[in-house]
Amino acid sequence: MKLTVLGCYAATPRTLTNPTSQVLEVKNHMFLIDCGEGTQVQLRKHRIKFSRIKHIFISHLHGDHFFGLPGLVSTYRLLGRDKELHIYESKGIKEAITMLLKLGDSWTNYPLCFHELTSRDSELVFEDDKVSVQTIPLDHRVYTNGFLFKEKLAERKLNVEAVRYYEIDKAYYNNIKRGKDIVTEIGEIIPNKALTFDPPKPTSYAFCSDTAYNPDILPLIKEVDCLYHESTFLESEAHLAKKTKHATAKEAAKIAKEASVGKLILGHYSTRYTSIEVFKKEAFIEFDKVELANDGKVFEF
């Protein structure tokens, strides 16, 4: 998976920082996650082809996570898009986007498909043969979902030497890759394990923003390869985190540790801090596989 952070700062856009937006590349998909104001400019800046985005996941309806969406939706119209665009979002965006477009008498010329989320439990929102996306119910001031992106377990890998040794006809290869044993003409069973290697471990990514410290999500994000968890504040501002239902760097690290994730990426920093290194320092005490998101930064896992 390749994650490009387009924006990872809390609250309002500033000259040099952007509100939340990310692009996750996985199995030929380009998933856009959140869409703060200026996202389309960030997409251009980082040379991400607009047309490759077919699915947009919006965590919640605070402006810094979706005020770039009307502009992006309009731009697709100007670019002559004809492919479907799917938007997964809290109930309400459909009405708002529809109204904004109607005001400008500029409805889209491509199919715009809204998938309104309302469940308080995790639900599967997208699935194809290679990847699935499910919601991670979060605890914020308004209805909020994180998203869990999971590759599916691939087919087993053919052990070319072994299938040659057993002189197995190519016609059986697909069955073997699906895990089937082989019965030879003389009735001998060759177990699948002798003919294949394990497929690569599927990769998973959990996006969790915005949220208060919420251990309820632990079963869902258990052992994900990479967790993006918001850390709007430091422990010194724990009272503000509590009041606004955000997390501190320490709390994000605790979640990462308890879920035994492969890597923690921090983000959604309050702009009150002059350096973001302090977030890493605080988190590191709890969990050492921690990295800092920053606008334009790319993570591969």
Added chain:
Amino acid sequence: MKLTVLGCYAATPRTLTNPTSQVLEVKNHMFLIDCGEGTQVQLRKHRIKFSRIKHIFISHLHGDHFFGLPGLVSTYRLLGRDKELHIYESKGIKEAITMLLKLGDSWTNYPLCFHELTSRDSELVFEDDKVSVQTIPLDHRVYTNGFLFKEKLAERKLNVEAVRYYEIDKAYYNNIKRGKDIVTEIGEIIPNKALTFDPPKPTSYAFCSDTAYNPDILPLIKEVDCLYHESTFLESEAHLAKKTKHATAKEAAKIAKEASVGKLILGHYSTRYTSIEVFKKEAFIEFDKVELANDGKVFEF
């Protein structure tokens, strides 16, 4: 007057150019005109104090002229604004902004006053003792208004030498500045012209975007000191201008010439042209007092 162009390109924001937005400084006012996506970042970049803006004028409801408004309105809340904010706009924005803010459960904590425009005739929308703003009905695909900003004629300037010569008591100065003649104790009339100088000529600015070539606006913008007129296209794309109800550089210059304006500023360039100098070249044939808007450029008149 001091005009700061925050963005002056048509259609979608790009890495280096911004959609329409301007700040006009006049008589201690900071008027924001249009508010494309990214306007708040542009305001910061050009060090314009957010808090000084109390009146926002929106020409029409195409995204490139107002998609930055929800973000700006939300930012004022985060900054703890308590002063009134007045928004003059086509009917519909009130409902849209209200809905967007309600979705995020984040209504403003300051008074947000919408002034919905519906008239097809020019109307006075703002006035105080020093300046007035009236609409300029334009001809575009949706209901659109330009705006005419006019300083009011100031009081006459006291001729200090003359009032001393006539030994006029200071108590009469205010009346003199308002244009009154003076009758001395012996009944002699001193005409006002002998006691004062003419006040400076009031300055005026007309903002006209987006619009097709529309000579109906000529009486309204007659002899303004500065006219901003859109020129989305060149004459070579006149068919597109006609189809989309935009103007060419030549048409903008014709309007400027016919209205005998002091200076023409071109803008709202289609991003199909690699250089904007071609707009000036085309306009110059009709009208030589022409300048090119560009993001960040400041004009004083």
